Amino acid sequence: MSSTRQLANDPLSSSWAAGFRSTLRAYARTHLPEAMVPAHFVVLPELPKLPNGKVDRGSLPALTGDEGGADNAYVAPRTSVEAQLARIWQDLLGLSTVGVETSFFDLGGDSLTVLQMAAQVREVYDVRLDLRRMFEDPTVAQLARMVSSQADPAVTGAGNPRGVGTEEMRADAVLPADIVPDEDALPAATGPYRNVLLTGGTGYTGAFLLRELLDRSQADVWVLVRADGPEQAARRVMENLAEYDLVRDGDRERVIGVPGDTGRPYLGLSREDHHRVAAEVEMIIHNAAISSWIVPYAKIKPVNILGAQEVLRLACRSRIKPVHFISTTGVYPGHLGERRWEEEPLTESDGVVGGYRQSKWVADSLMTAARERGIPTQVYRPGAITGSQVTGACATETFINHLIKGCIQLGAYLDYDLLLDLVPVDYCAASVVHLALGGVHAEPVFNLPSSRPAGMNELFELIVDFGYPLRRLDYQDWYQELSAALERGEENEMRYYLPLFGADRPAEEVGFAGAKPEFAAEKLHEALAGSGIECRPVDRDLFHLYLQYFVSTGYLPAPSTALDQTRSQ
Structure with a gap:
């Protein structure tokens, strides 16, 4: 027998595979909403290949349900309602048993099959589920309480499941005692800087921050990115620049890829690399973050909070390094009516909702403590980042852009009195880099709001003006149409955001109807005086530029195509 042949009952191999699946699942849950986390992982010694070298998908083994999916212990149905609901899940997911306390997503469900499940439940019980509450606790036991005539109001009225209490936020905002400048650390450089570290350089805002650093300085830019080595790290950074047509001659020579991970201790760097970065880098722009609104606080914390701590820890070693942190106006509490927010350290935490905003509130507070x-x-603290005010280049992976596409696919938009503060990405990047290269200012905080906020209804009217035939619906009617379309299996971008929408109203993360926040920016404007950096208002011309970009990239259909699709429905 070959010494390399794997034994079928090899306990060491089985243990390693189980551990590897657990690691993969933990990583996925850190970076993805629950509905998108794979329920099963199959570990193979190698992938089957076609003669051309591509993966032979047809030869991949079928899932058996034994791949280490659900972690919960099996709990059998206890009532007739639970038993019937469990049978619906078994039929839908192709399982022999379903525990009533096991997550629908751990059993193999996803954001599409949960809609099919909801349709079957409505047919049996004549109850339209509140999908937002279903996402909060996706178990048979919770579902049974929701469809029962004696529903438990304490369960169906659950609070925001993605956030935490203010006590936990404030506890996490206490800066660890070891984050203090080394006694023998060199003083902070004041510029011009020779070496700058950028985190989040493979994201949308990160691409424009890098472009501004390369244009406005002679510094080499060290970019921290998950990669197998420096060359792959640099290649990922350059590919991201190219995606938004931001590559210029000579860029590659000044971009230094740093393989690492903001979600790991010491930024995922070896001891040697950590010492080297600490000694060479003179200034840091910390932009890396998980920005999804539907990922819970606990899953965001390693990157958004602990990552901020690690950046500050690095800033204390060898040489004191200024840290310029990209926060958000989302750190301000939601507030009905008018409220003005000054450019000053945070004090209020009540009303800051959802994992993303709360994690940014904590990281923002850590910067003040440091x-x-x-x-x-x-x-x-910029508002919601939108496309370039020059080229229209725009990221698709944002809530507002998914909402736009989803409403175009549906042929209708929600009538919702929400004020949006949209900030062009190149204006934001130019402002941050200009100020960062000039050194740390006496004022600790700058708001970066838009030049003019826009109502959500106003933006959808501009979309209609562009040529998309959208109907304006009351929120409840829009939600019912969206839910029905998804239950029919229609493609819609909003399927990923169902946890943010209930039958009566959206979740708090979407925004408070009728809120009219004002973000003071006098200190910002004073600091930018004479720079020539100005924020273009998101008006008809600029918004149409964004829509043209989306059509040119294929993210949106041309308006005439959308009209034809609507007529055929």
């Missing part, structure tokens, strides 16, 4: 300990920090 400044008090002698680490030069600067916080920038």
Whole structure:
């Protein structure tokens, strides 16, 4: 027998595979909403290949349900309602048994099959499920309470499941005692900088921040990115620049790829690399973050909070390094009516909702605490980042852009009194880099709002003006049409955001209807005086530029195509 042949009952191999599946699942749950986390992982010694070298998908083994999916212990149905609902799940998911306390998504469900399940439940019980509440606790037991005539109001009225209490936020905002400048650390450089570290450089805002750093300085830009080595890291950064047509001659020579991970201790760097980066880098722009609104606080915390701590820890070693942190106006509490927010350190935490906003509130507060300990920090709070005000280049992976596409696919938009503060990405990047290259300012915080906020209804009217035949519906009617379309299996971008929408109203993360926040920017404008950096308002011309970009890239159909699709329905 070959010494390399694997034994079918090899306990060491089985243990390793189980551990590897657990690691993959933990990583996925850190970076994906629950509905998108794979329920099963199959570990193979190698992938089957076709003669051309591509993966032979037809030869991949079928899932058997034994691939380490659900972690919950099996709990049998306890009532007739639970038993019937469990049978619906078994038929839909192709399983022999379903525990009533096991997550629908751990059993192999996803954001599409949950809609099919909801349709079957409605047919049997004549109850339209509140899908937002279903996503909060996707178990047979919860579903039974929702369809029962004696529903438990304490369960069906659950609070925001993606956030935490203010006590936990404030506890996480306490800066660890070891984050303090080394006694023998060199003083902070004041510029011009020779070496700058950028995190989040493979994201949308990160691409424009890198472009501005390369254009406005002579510094080499070290970019922290998940990769197998420096060359792959640099290649990923350059590919991201190219995606938005931002590559210029000579860029590659000044981009230094740093393989690492903001979600790991010491930024995922080896001891040697950590010492080297700490010694060479003179200034840091910390932009990396998980920005999804539907990922819970606990899953965001390693990157958004602990990652901020690791950046500050790096800033204390060898040489004190100024840290310029990209926060968000989302750190301000939701507030009905008018409220003005000044450019100052955070104090209020009540009303900051959802994992993303709460994690940014904590990281923002950590920056203030670090400044008090002698680490030069600067916080920038932009509104919702939108496309370039020059080219229209725009990221698709944002809530507002998914909402736009979803409404176009549906042929209708929701009538919702929500004020949006949309900030062009190149204006934001130019402002941050201009100020960062000038050193840390006396004021610790700058708001970066738009030049003019726009109502959601106003933006959808511009979309109609562009040529998309959208109907305007009351929220409840829009939600019912969206749910029905998804239950029929129609493609719609909003399927990923169902946890944010209930039958009566959206979740708090979407925004408070009727809220009219004002973000002070006098300190920002004073600091930018004479720079020539100005924010273009998101008006008809600019918004149509964004829509033209989406059509040119294939993200949106041309308006005439959308009209033909609507007529055929």
